[in-house]
Amino acid sequence: xxxxxxxxxxxxxxxxxxxxxxxxxxxxxxxxxxxxxxxxxxxxxxxxxxxxxxxxxxxxxxxxxxxxxxxxxxxxxxxxxxxxxxxxxxxxxxxxxxxxxxxxxxxxxxxxxxxxxxxxxxxxxxxxx
Amino acid sequence: xxxxxxxxxxxxxxxxxxxxxxxxxxxxxxxxxxxxxxxxxxxxxxxxxxxxxxxxxxxxxxxxxxxxxxxxxxxxxxxxxxxxxxxxxxxxxxxxxxxxxxxxxxxxxxxxxxxxxxxxxxxxxxxxxxxxxxxxxxxxxxxxxxxxxxxxxxxxxxxxxxxxxxxxxxxxxxxxxxxxxxxxxxxxxxxxxxxxxxxxxxxxxxxxxxxxxxxxx
Numbered sequence: 364x365x366x367x368x369x370x371x372x373x374x375x376x377x378x379x380x381x382x383x384x385x386x387x388x389x390x391x392x393x394x395x396x397x398x399x400x401x402x403x404x405x406x407x408x409x410x411x412x413x414x415x416x417x418x419x420x421x422x423x424x425x426x427x428x429x430x431x432x433x434x435x436x437x438x439x440x441x442x443x444x445x446x447x448x449x450x451x452x453x454x455x456x457x458x459x460x461x462x463x464x465x466x467x468x469x470x471x472x473x474x475x476x477x478x479x480x481x482x483x484x485x486x487x488x489x490x491x492x
Numbered sequence: 493x494x495x496x497x498x499x500x501x502x503x504x505x506x507x508x509x510x511x512x513x514x515x516x517x518x519x520x521x522x523x524x525x526x527x528x529x530x531x532x533x534x535x536x537x538x539x540x541x542x543x544x545x546x547x548x549x550x551x552x553x554x555x556x557x558x559x560x561x562x563x564x565x566x567x568x569x570x571x572x573x574x575x576x577x578x579x580x581x582x583x584x585x586x587x588x589x590x591x592x593x594x595x596x597x598x599x600x601x602x603x604x605x606x607x608x609x610x611x612x613x614x615x616x617x618x619x620x621x622x623x624x625x626x627x628x629x630x631x632x633x634x635x636x637x638x639x640x641x642x643x644x645x646x647x648x649x650x651x652x653x654x655x656x657x658x659x660x661x662x663x664x665x666x667x668x669x670x671x672x673x674x675x676x677x678x679x680x681x682x683x684x685x686x687x688x689x690x691x692x693x694x695x696x697x698x699x700x701x702x703x704x705x706x707x708x709x
Contacts, residue, residue, distance in 0.1 A: 381636040387629045391622065424640065424686050431682055453640055453689035455696040457704060462685055464708045473701050474689070475633045478626045480698055 366492040368393045370417030375406040377425040388478050403428025407436055410443055418489055423452035438467040447488045505529045564659045581648045583691050584641040595634035602627040640688040
């Protein structure tokens with residue numbers, strides 16, 4: 364099944380520069396409906412509003428709510444638990460990958476990354492586009 | 493002074509007041525008798541005792557200061573700072589210099605390529621320019637990574653600052669209250685997983701992450 368490029372994507376990062384970079388990369392990939400949040404708590408608020416998101420792309424290291432905490436909250440929420448979740452983070456230790464996987468992350472991108480890696484991981488999670 | 497000598501000394505000191513006042517002393521004469529016997533009045537003796545208490549108090553405070561200073565010096569963890577924190581901070585700064593240099597070169601390469609493409613004026617110019625613009629976006633990701641590395645260096649400086657501030661406050665009681673407790677090895681928590689970017693020699697590549705991620709299925 365082809366991915367609908369008008370799907371809503373939520374990106375979460377405490378660095379505004381990174382939000383801008385990912386937004387631009389997504390736009391170049393054909394995804395224009397992108398929302399942004401600066402930490403897990405703000406993301407959770409947006410996720411629980413009316414908009415239905417087809418994908419969450421989140422950083423890990425944020426305050427007050429980290430990406431891992433956001434992931435756990437999403438997976439524990441009956442209405443959100445099936446939302447695809449990709450972690451994009453500078454945390455590259457094995458225990459981080461294991462913790463994210465155990466919490467239910469769908470894929471894991473280590474920073475710095477390029478557009479091709481983002482496309483590949485998105486395809487693996489939501490299907491080819 | 494032996495017992496006999498002490499007795500003789502006391503007899504000699506008592507002799508004069510006994511001869512002058514007899515064996516019974518009026519309350520009003522006690523101070524004069526004490527002064528005659530001991531060479532000091534009760535008020536002088538009180539002052540001497542007060543001075544002695546003051547000296548004892550000073551000595552006690554000095555000992556407390558030295559004890560606190562010793563604890564503060566131990567709390568400085570000089571070897572830990574020198575062995576781990578400073579080298580780590582140096583490594584982070586070197587990584588920052590390297591990352592900014594790489595990103596700058598990548599961005600300039602892309603800009604020069606766009607300049608050349610425009611001059612060539614090929615039919616597929618828009619697509620080829622878009623590729624170079626993507627490279628610029630990717631390169632700008634350095635700001636996130638270097639920002640996190642700078643955050644780690646700042647944390648090291650704050651750690652050292654807190655230790656030095658604790659030492660300078662030794663003796664006034666503030667240091668002990670402000671001192672951080674020694675690090676304890678606790679069970680891993682979410683906070684233990686927040687380490688920021690690793691040094692390039694230690695960080696796992698995307699290929700390593702992919703392999704690990706697949707193995708966890």
